[in-house]
Amino acid sequence: MEILSSRTLLISSDPAALTEFYRDRLGLAVAREYPGGTVFHAGAGFLEIPAHLSADAPAHAADILWLQVRDVAAVHRDLAAKDVRILAAPEIKPWGLIEMTIVDPDGRKLIVVEIPADHPLRRDVRK
Structure with missing residues (x-):
């Protein structure tokens, strides 16, 4: 396919x-x-x-969108000023990503992610 x-x-x-x-x-x-x-x-x-x-039913709690941004702290400030419901402020997770969690009007979670410059997702792992 x-x-x-x-x-x-x-x-x-x-x-x-x-x-x-x-x-x-x-x-x-x-x-x-x-x-x-x-x-x-x-x-x-x-x-x-x-x-x-x-x-007719609200969004399923398991539905999650993952959105990568350049600067999660700036996004946090912007969304807070726009009264977006923030479940979790930005924090460095054990897997090394900086993440925050917000909610859309249907209750769907959105994980807003910043990938630090030294994170493996940014490295070229080709041999």
């Missing part, structure tokens, strides 16, 4: 509120808007909020 592109669809009981959160509070750039929803740039991938699909 050859995958040409991918995106994650976030199904919500209130797509308008979820769109506002990702567009206005997190500041994700809009890749495309169409009559049934919005697609956002999310690094090398995409997040789509399809307004034509809805969920």
